[in-house]
Amino acid sequence: MTTAFAILFYVATAVFVAGLAAKIARYTLVPAPLKIPTTPAPLTKAGVVFRMAREVVVFESLFKGNKPLWIFAALFHFGLLLVLIRHARYFMETVCAPVALLQPFGLYGALLMMAGLFLLAARRVVLPRIAYITGPSDWLLLVLLMLIGVSGGAMKLFAHTDIIAVKAFMLGLMHLEMRPLPADPVLAVHLGLVALLMIIFPFSKLLHAPGIFFSPTRNQTDNPRERRHVCAWAAKLDAGRE
Amino acid sequence: MAEKFETPVLGDPTERPMPVLIPGATADLKSYVAAPAHNEALGFPAQLVEDWKPKAIGLMGDLLSRYRSLQVFMDICVKCGACTDKCHYFIGTGDPKNMPVARQDLFRSIYRRYFTPAGKLVPGLVGAKELTRETLDEWFNYFHQCSQCRRCSVFCPYGIDTAEVSMAAREMLDQLGYGQKYCNEIIGKVHKIGNNLGLPPAALADTIEGLEEDIEAETGCAVKLPIDVEGAEVLLVTPSADFFAEPHVLGLIGYAKVFHQAGISWTLSTKASEAGNFGMFIGNYAQMKKIATRIHEAARELKVKRIVFGECGHAWRVAYSFLNTLVGPWDFLDPRYPVPQHILEVTNGLIANGGIKLDRSGNDNMVLAFHDSCNVARGARMGDRPGGQFVIPREVIKASVPKLVEMCPDTTHEKTFCCGGGGGLLTDELLEIRVKGAKPRMEALKQVVDSQGVTHMASLCAICKAQFTKILPYYGYDREMVVSVHQLVSNAIIMGNND
Numbered sequence: 053m054t055t056a057f058a059i060l061f062y063v064a065t066a067v068f069v070a071g072l073a074a075k076i077a078r079y080t081l082v083p084a085p086l087k088i089p090t091t092p093a094p095l096t097k098a099g100v101v102f103r104m105a106r107e108v109v110v111f112e113s114l115f116k117g118n119k120p121l122w123i124f125a126a127l128f129h130f131g132l133l134l135v136l137i138r139h140a141r142y143f144m145e146t147v148c149a150p151v152a153l154l155q156p157f158g159l160y161g162a163l164l165m166m167a168g169l170f171l172l173a174a175r176r177v178v179l180p181r182i183a184y185i186t187g188p189s190d191w192l193l194l195v196l197l198m199l200i201g202v203s204g205g206a207m208k209l210f211a212h213t214d215i216i217a218v219k220a221f222m223l224g225l226m227h228l229e230m231r232p233l234p235a236d237p238v239l240a241v242h243l244g245l246v247a248l249l250m251i252i253f254p255f256s257k258l259l260h261a262p263g264i265f266f267s268p269t270r271n272q273t274d275n276p277r278e279r280r281h282v283c284a285w286a287a288k289l290d291a292g293r294e
Numbered sequence: 295m296a297e298k299f300e301t302p303v304l305g306d307p308t309e310r311p312m313p314v315l316i317p318g319a320t321a322d323l324k325s326y327v328a329a330p331a332h333n334e335a336l337g338f339p340a341q342l343v344e345d346w347k348p349k350a351i352g353l354m355g356d357l358l359s360r361y362r363s364l365q366v367f368m369d370i371c372v373k374c375g376a377c378t379d380k381c382h383y384f385i386g387t388g389d390p391k392n393m394p395v396a397r398q399d400l401f402r403s404i405y406r407r408y409f410t411p412a413g414k415l416v417p418g419l420v421g422a423k424e425l426t427r428e429t430l431d432e433w434f435n436y437f438h439q440c441s442q443c444r445r446c447s448v449f450c451p452y453g454i455d456t457a458e459v460s461m462a463a464r465e466m467l468d469q470l471g472y473g474q475k476y477c478n479e480i481i482g483k484v485h486k487i488g489n490n491l492g493l494p495p496a497a498l499a500d501t502i503e504g505l506e507e508d509i510e511a512e513t514g515c516a517v518k519l520p521i522d523v524e525g526a527e528v529l530l531v532t533p534s535a536d537f538f539a540e541p542h543v544l545g546l547i548g549y550a551k552v553f554h555q556a557g558i559s560w561t562l563s564t565k566a567s568e569a570g571n572f573g574m575f576i577g578n579y580a581q582m583k584k585i586a587t588r589i590h591e592a593a594r595e596l597k598v599k600r601i602v603f604g605e606c607g608h609a610w611r612v613a614y615s616f617l618n619t620l621v622g623p624w625d626f627l628d629p630r631y632p633v634p635q636h637i638l639e640v641t642n643g644l645i646a647n648g649g650i651k652l653d654r655s656g657n658d659n660m661v662l663a664f665h666d667s668c669n670v671a672r673g674a675r676m677g678d679r680p681g682g683q684f685v686i687p688r689e690v691i692k693a694s695v696p697k698l699v700e701m702c703p704d705t706t707h708e709k710t711f712c713c714g715g716g717g718g719l720l721t722d723e724l725l726e727i728r729v730k731g732a733k734p735r736m737e738a739l740k741q742v743v744d745s746q747g748v749t750h751m752a753s754l755c756a757i758c759k760a761q762f763t764k765i766l767p768y769y770g771y772d773r774e775m776v777v778s779v780h781q782l783v784s785n786a787i788i789m790g791n792n793d
């Protein structure tokens with residue numbers, strides 16, 4: 053089991069990192085030929101950073117758009133964030149203060165995340181217009197995240213595993229050493245699904261996490277009259293002009 | 295008006311119920327397909343090309359590599375549905391394909407099939423679809439039922455702008471020889487004659503002479519509407535509707551009076567006798583640039599120092615946001631003024647510094663509402679602060695009329711609804727979707743008419759004005775209820791020697 057999971061995690065990490073890097077490179081290289089911020093938009097770079105921060109941290113536009121969804125989204129994402137920060141302990145030799153500080157809130161993170169996921173899923177059944185736009189891949193991600201949460205929570209509550217050994221395994225992977233992984237079925241499920249999530253990530257709508265930073269309607273300054281904005285391919289069209 | 299469709303019943307704009315889904319409700323609402331002559335004039339294939347399939351995929355790949363918006367938007371939509379109930383065409387028709395995300399998905403399903411690993415491996419899982427002849431028909435219908443108003447992009451957590459997707463789809467259709475008659479015919483007229491309405495120089499001169507006589511008869515002042523005058527300070531570029539019909543013309547008279555009273559020398563241009571730039575509607579950069587080039591040339595030939603745009607929404611988006619990019623730099627103009635300026639920026643500045651004087655009694659008994667035009671609200675700005683596009687028109691209206699009333703906040707400022715006729719939909723064969731798409735605006739208008747005695751609604755866009763003039767009667771209102779902002783200025787401005 054140890055070897056299989058070691059290989060799985062190396063593969064998953066490679067796909068995740070390479071896939072994301074390729075996508076981010078693509079988003080960087082494809083130019084934005086025109087100024088299209090959704091106005092009113094900030095006039096300065098600092099203003100754009102602040103606008104983007106509001107979008108990422110408090111989902112500002114979603115708040116304007118749909119209050120119940122905003123609550124569900126906040127439950128899920130902040131729960132997830134809490135869980136992930138707590139998980140950082142598996143990857144650091146000595147646990148740093150913020151991660152240590154959040155350790156007591158493990159179950160809350162899981163509960164918030166699970167509640168969020170459940171409500172997000174319920175919307176997709178109950179609201180006809182959301183059901184209409186929902187496809188199998190949308191369900192796949194929700195179910196995948198739920199199963200990761202359930203398996204994690206199960207370990208936390210009753211199907212306990214040797215987390216010291218899990219940590220040793222993970223740190224070992226990071227140092228290219230093989231250390232034994234506890235042979236618990238729930239842990240195997242948890243880790244297998246996490247690896248699957250990492251592999252899917254760069255090929256799915258989870259690209260919204262890096263993608264939001266590249267959205268021209270949100271990351272452009274509103275200064276087209278003051279500064280001429282011309283991308284490379286558009287500049288070529290200028291060549292013929294007087 | 296014996297129409298084949300029913301005008302929507304207006305409800306309370308503050309508690310708009312979720313529309314019931316009616317799949318296929320507008321599936322047969324099709325604009326006219328462009329004729330070979332319309333297409334060829336713009337350098338597009340005369341009709342749908344034989345090898346449309348490989349060509350379409352090639353075109354899509356090209357657009358994805360040239361427009362970051364399109365590439366990013368195709369990937370990052372999470373199907374959260376925050377946009378679903380934000381489109382006036384969905385609200386008015388209930389057709390689920392008029393929900394912004396579903397409209398995007400018409401494009402995205404093809405993108406996934408041909409440009410993503412998941413779509414190639416497991417198409418059924420990720421909603422990837424084969425490109426077929428039917429796909430093109432569906433695109434033609436539904437991407438011409440989007441007025442590119444960007445309302446959906448305000449509420450999307452990632453700012454996904456369906457207008458960008460519509461533009462890309464229309465660009466592809468045009469390059470395949472399957473364009474829309476309305477847009478392509480109009481662009482042809484701009485190239486051939488100089489403006490969207492196809493008014494030749496002689497007709498323009500006639501109209502202008504008539505207007506000068508009217509103004510003099512009304513005010514006793516010899517207000518001129520100069521055309522092609524070299525060495526004028528300002529080149530005014532205005533939508534050709536301003537030369538053609540009410541209430542647009544009344545706005546043009548307003549601009550003329552403002553320049554006259556402020557003592558600013560100005561000129562119109564026959565070459566640039568159109569502010570609108572339909573190149574944006576069809577998502578074609580080269581066309582947009584070509585149309586904008588006329589303005590650059592006219593400004594050079596007439597040796598003006600400033601460029602001012604008349605009242606037009608989508609024209610102002612292209613002017614404000616794109617003009618510098620398309621045909622800048624404008625270093626031969628007076629650097630003290632932004633290029634271009636909006637006529638409302640000019641008028642508002644003159645009101646503030648006493649350059650013109652207004653008397654509200656000129657608009658006695660009028661209670662105004664103001665319709666924020668979508669492309670001004672969400673695609674441009676006025677003045678030097680974010681949101682100036684909301685403040686400046688209101689300041690000017692308040693200085694001109696006794697009373698200005700705000701409509702329901704869900705329908706104004708950045709949340710404003712499109713009039714229903716924008717983005718290349720202002721054509722008779724689309725009347726049904728235009729009437730239905732106007733529903734949210736009409737609801738908000740009805741509310742202030744009933745509760746606050748609003749008599750008129752001001753607009754600063756040629757398309758909005760034309761659209762409302764046409765559809766107001768369907769909702770039981772007078773077509774003359776919609777007025778130009780500068781029509782109000784025109785009624786209020788004190789002419790003659792003000793000292």
Ligand code: HEM
Nearest residue numbers: 107108111114124125172190193194258261264372374451
């Ligand atoms: C920059 C970081 C991120 C931001 C700003 C962000 C924001 C959002 C927003 C605004 C939504 C729409 C509302 C909703 O449906 O919840 C959403 C949906 C979603 N996010 Fe994120 N997210 C981020 C990172 C992540 C990560 C790391 C994951 C998972 C590993 C994730 C998984 C999801 C999923 C699965 C949905 C769709 C939920 C549904 O089916 O309704 N997000 N995200």
Ligand code: HEM
Nearest residue numbers: 135138142158159162200201204205207208213215218246
């Ligand atoms: C390689 C990465 C991961 C490892 C090694 C790992 C391991 C574990 C372990 C050992 C537990 C049990 C904790 C305990 O008994 O106290 C756990 C819990 C949990 N895991 Fe993971 N996990 C990983 C990634 C993830 C990811 C990506 C998610 C979410 C998408 C997740 C969600 C959870 C949740 C919700 C719990 C229960 C609450 C908690 O302890 O925080 N895990 N995980």
Ligand code: SF4
Nearest residue numbers: 381440441443444446
């Ligand atoms: S841009 Fe406007 S018309 Fe088009 S989908 Fe969005 S809200 Fe509807």
Ligand code: SF4
Nearest residue numbers: 371372374375377450
């Ligand atoms: S609001 Fe944005 S992310 Fe959500 S479904 Fe609509 S387009 Fe997709």
